[in-house]
Amino acid sequence: MNPLAELLRGEILRDGPISFRRFMDAALYDPEYGYYRRARDPFGREGDFYTAEQLQPVFGMLVAARVRTLWREMGSPADFTVVELGAGRREMAGAFAEWRYVPVDLTAGSLPEQFRGVVFANEFFDALPVHVVTAAEGLLRELCVGWETDRFCWVPGPPATQELADYVRRWFPADFAGTAEVNLEALRWLERIGAALRAGYLLAIDYGYTRAEAARFPHGTLMSYRRHSARENVLEHPGEQDLTAHVSFTALSEHGAAAGLETVRFETLAQMLLSAGEGDQFAEVLAGGTPAEELRRRLQLKNLLFGMGETFRVLLARKA
Numbered sequence: 472m473n474p475l476a477e478l479l480r481g482e483i484l485r486d487g488p489i490s491f492r493r494f495m496d497a498a499l500y501d502p503e504y505g506y507y508r509r510a511r512d513p514f515g516r517e518g519d520f521y522t523a524e525q526l527q528p529v530f531g532m533l534v535a536a537r538v539r540t541l542w543r544e545m546g547s548p549a550d551f552t553v554v555e556l557g558a559g560r561r562e563m564a565g566a567f568a569e570w571r572y573v574p575v576d577l578t579a580g581s582l583p584e585q586f587r588g589v590v591f592a593n594e595f596f597d598a599l600p601v602h603v604v605t606a607a608e609g610l611l612r613e614l615c616v617g618w619e620t621d622r623f624c625w626v627p628g629p630p631a632t633q634e635l636a637d638y639v640r641r642w643f644p645a646d647f648a649g650t651a652e653v654n655l656e657a658l659r660w661l662e663r664i665g666a667a668l669r670a671g672y673l674l675a676i677d678y679g680y681t682r683a684e685a686a687r688f689p690h691g692t693l694m695s696y697r698r699h700s701a702r703e704n705v706l707e708h709p710g711e712q713d714l715t716a717h718v719s720f721t722a723l724s725e726h727g728a729a730a731g732l733e734t735v736r737f738e739t740l741a742q743m744l745l746s747a748g749e750g751d752q753f754a755e756v757l758a759g760g761t762p763a764e765e766l767r768r769r770l771q772l773k774n775l776l777f778g779m780g781e782t783f784r785v786l787l788a789r790k791a
């Protein structure tokens with residue numbers, strides 16, 4: 472058993488089952504053993520997963536083209552700032568170099584106060600620790616993590632708190648039955664973004680569902696990734712595998728609106744990239760200088776449009 476599993480098991484044996492939010496927070500972000508805190512790089516070929524951001528320079532050039540349109544729409548202000556939440560390996564630094572770029576991750580950077588520009592977030596909201604609840608016969612309970620003989624297991628917890636129940640009532644269908652994740656942390660981030668952004672946009676890319684689509688996931692959407700394969704047992708090996716939960720875009724959009732961020736577009740990543748590439752952008756993006764580089768870029772574009780393009784969605788919200 473790894474040291475983080477020991478620590479969590481000790482906590483459960485001492486105090487009883489813990490919320491999944493606590494489990495996921497420790498598994499990903501424990502200062503010593505959390506998945507995103509370890510020396511091993513989780514991204515790329517040697518890691519556990521690829522994100523769209525790693526398909527550089529194509530992804531960066533097209534997203535920058537999209538941001539440039541927003542910058543122009545705002546009158547090309549000189550003080551335009553691009554803040555990236557969950558900037559990871561800072562793959563976007565080059566693409567955003569024409570503006571003031573503020574990468575924010577766990578150990579560096581913070582949301583500036585009162586700025587104009589864009590908050591960019593790629594696979595950020597899906598990495599925030601979530602509570603898990605289950606709805607059956609009109610009763611909503613939290614699902615907690617317990618310990619059984621030699622492994623972590625799911626155990627029914629107490630009736631859901633008012634805050635968890637409100638989330639499900641607001642952003643899931645009225646007759647929702649099954650298991651769902653509740654991302655309170657995402658709501659807190661939307662409030663922070665709404666308060667910090669004087670004027671500008673939130674551009675969030677993630678996988679997720681709307682209220683109407685939630686019924687497609689009666690067992691919830693938690694996934695873990697290790698060495699490029701998706702695993703369903705999210706309670707195994709805490710700290711050694713990535714954990715994600717699909718995002719409720721209805722929650723992002725509606726809670727965002729309450730925080731001053733009005734949704735202006737909601738589309739697939741493919742649609743966003745295709746409109747960003749209109750005009751001369753695709754030609755520019757694919758002009759790599761050498762045949763090998765051009766081929767590499769073509770493959771990146773293909774992967775972005777056809778591989779990730781329909782799975783990922785983009786929410787664009789404006790603070791006027």
Ligand SMILES: C[S@@+](CC[C@H](N)C(=O)[O-])C[C@H]1O[C@@H](n2cnc3c(N)ncnc32)[C@H](O)[C@@H]1O
Nearest residue numbers: 507522524557558559575576577593594595598
């Ligand atoms: C799935 S990774 C995505 C990284 C990058 N955006 C990409 O697409 O390659 C999620 C990132 O969010 C960061 N993150 C999670 N919680 C955070 C928080 N509360 N504040 C800042 N960054 C956070 C993690 O450290 C991690 O780098």
